[in-house]
Amino acid sequence: MADRDAFDTATRIAVGDSARNYDDVAVALHWATAVLVVIQFLLAITWDYFPKATTERMQALHISFGVLLTGVVLARIVWRLMPGHYRGAIVSGWVKLASKGVHYLLYALLVVQAALGFGFRWAQGHAVSFFGLFAIPGPYGALDRATRHTVHSFHEYVGWAIVIIAFCHALAALYHHYGLHDRVLGRMFPPARRSERAA
Numbered sequence: 433m434a435d436r437d438a439f440d441t442a443t444r445i446a447v448g449d450s451a452r453n454y455d456d457v458a459v460a461l462h463w464a465t466a467v468l469v470v471i472q473f474l475l476a477i478t479w480d481y482f483p484k485a486t487t488e489r490m491q492a493l494h495i496s497f498g499v500l501l502t503g504v505v506l507a508r509i510v511w512r513l514m515p516g517h518y519r520g521a522i523v524s525g526w527v528k529l530a531s532k533g534v535h536y537l538l539y540a541l542l543v544v545q546a547a548l549g550f551g552f553r554w555a556q557g558h559a560v561s562f563f564g565l566f567a568i569p570g571p572y573g574a575l576d577r578a579t580r581h582t583v584h585s586f587h588e589y590v591g592w593a594i595v596i597i598a599f600c601h602a603l604a605a606l607y608h609h610y611g612l613h614d615r616v617l618g619r620m621f622p623p624a625r626r627s628e629r630a631a
């Protein structure tokens with residue numbers, strides 16, 4: 433147990449953790465997730481408007497960024513589960529319940545979305561390629577049209593759900609900063625920390 437505590441403390445010190453804000457690794461993984469989700473969404477809702485060859489390149493990019501996003505989300509979850517890297521809520525009551533609920537929902541939807549993305553690509557009878565560097569083969573071959581359609585629809589709905597929920601989550605964070613003037617945004621977004629002294 434002592435070894436475990438020492439390891440947790442060492443990893444916290446290594447990333448400059450002040451125990452007040454989210455540590456640098458958690459912050460980097462959070463913003464990498466946010467940027468990748470936006471890229472994924474923009475690619476998917478616009479690729480139909482381009483010529484076929486461009487559409488296919490955009491879909492290949494979506495799949496490669498999808499592999500990256502999956503890695504980032506899994507790393508974020510592992511990092512968060514390591515004792516000492518989670519920041520308890522600084523809000524209370526129903527706001528705490530709602531914010532925790534939204535965070536867990538986002539994690540769950542991101543994991544489901546990754547599984548559906550991989551599942552759909554494999555259902556098309558293709559491996560999931562990462563920028564042509566390597567490809568992850570599926571545990572099954574091409575599936576029938578109806579199943580592919582169902583998986584595709586779920587992936588599309590979950591994609592919209594993530595974007596809408598994350599947008600509301602971002603609005604809530606901005607309201608904490610500009611409306612309530614508390615530390616919620618600053619804990620996750622270092623440039624916003626200058627207002628801490630005033631809070």
Ligand code: HEM
Nearest residue numbers: 465466469512521535538539598602605606616617619620
């Ligand atoms: C697709 C985009 C986004 C996703 C998927 C996402 C996801 C998450 C998740 C899962 C957490 C929980 C962290 C944890 O405690 O384990 C979190 C925290 C947080 N997010 Fe986001 N986020 C996104 C975009 C944004 C944006 C744009 C903002 C700011 C404008 C923001 C501000 C925050 C803040 C301030 C926290 C910490 C909340 C607290 O201290 O309790 N997020 N985010």
Ligand code: HEM
Nearest residue numbers: 469472473476491495498499545546549550552553588591
């Ligand atoms: C939150 C992140 C993601 C969002 C918002 C998202 C969104 C979407 C949407 C809306 C579509 C349907 C577009 C259309 O057919 O018109 C789509 C298709 C697809 N997505 Fe994602 N996606 C995400 C993550 C992933 C991940 C992690 C993978 C895993 C590799 C992936 C793989 C695919 C594949 C293979 C397609 C079908 C492309 C085709 O029709 O050939 N996506 N995505």
